[in-house]
Amino acid sequence: MKATQYVAHKPGPDGLIHYSTEENAIWQTLVERQRDHLQGRACREYIDGMARLNLPNTHIPQLEEINQVLVPATGWQVSRVPALISFDHFFELLASQRFPVATFIRTREELDYLQEPDIFHEIFGHCPLLTNPAFARFTHTYGQLGLNASPQDRVFLARLYWFTVEFGLLNTPDGRRIYGGGILSSPGETLYAFESSKPEFRRFELLDVLRTPYRIDIMQPIYYVLDSIDELFQIAEMDIMGKIQEAKTLGLFAPTFPPKEKQAS
Numbered sequence: 001m002k003a004t005q006y007v008a009h010k011p012g013p014d015g016l017i018h019y020s021t022e023e024n025a026i027w028q029t030l031v032e033r034q035r036d037h038l039q040g041r042a043c044r045e046y047i048d049g050m051a052r053l054n055l056p057n058t059h060i061p062q063l064e065e066i067n068q069v070l071v072p073a074t075g076w077q078v079s080r081v082p083a084l085i086s087f088d089h090f091f092e093l094l095a096s097q098r099f100p101v102a103t104f105i106r107t108r109e110e111l112d113y114l115q116e117p118d119i120f121h122e123i124f125g126h127c128p129l130l131t132n133p134a135f136a137r138f139t140h141t142y143g144q145l146g147l148n149a150s151p152q153d154r155v156f157l158a159r160l161y162w163f164t165v166e167f168g169l170l171n172t173p174d175g176r177r178i179y180g181g182g183i184l185s186s187p188g189e190t191l192y193a194f195e196s197s198k199p200e201f202r203r204f205e206l207l208d209v210l211r212t213p214y215r216i217d218i219m220q221p222i223y224y225v226l227d228s229i230d231e232l233f234q235i236a237e238m239d240i241m242g243k244i245q246e247a248k249t250l251g252l253f254a255p256t257f258p259p260k261e262k263q264a265s
């Protein structure tokens, strides 16, 4: 695991996590800014989930409040974790329908980009879709597969997660819409995925997705697009591990992005 400057909060004796005034103010800045960007860009299922969650604007919500909505909707819940967790822990949680949420929020210096997923990314980006049965089912299946997968196979699974749960798009009758939490929690990428002519939009094909390399620290050069969120039900039924073996045999596509520059030590 990599090092992080962030430390997740633990609940006090009253069972609640007490965030500072500045941390709550950062949440408010992020929520208000991103709500505007998502008009006409987020998918209907996300907007419906957001309405059910009824997230506060002015302060970071408690995880229990999120669970009161998620559990009756799909059986999922959020689970408090440290700022970084192992792959084993990550897959264990998903396999038991618990979505990991690290209870820290980014600093103002990292308002637009940070590598570690913080509570804004997890709750604002992912939790609305966890009220959706197709998204919930897919994420559960993904966790079950990952739990039993080898480290090599987990690298392929990570690409599937990346191009769906994090950076997935839908083609809808109203136009392109976002369901990936990595985009939904990023103002810059939300605009880029719509207004820039740079990204390439490919129809989702499981084998292609498994063979597509990505970088986590740049705007995505490629997005994979589903026709509806319900396609995630079908993908969950596919022989994903079999496709991974096929992808291994065929090898990865050539990257469409420049290599990451090595940082001087």
Ligand SMILES: [Fe+2]
Pocket (backbone or CB within 6 Å): 117, 121, 122, 126, 166, 181, 182
């Ligand atoms: Fe995420």
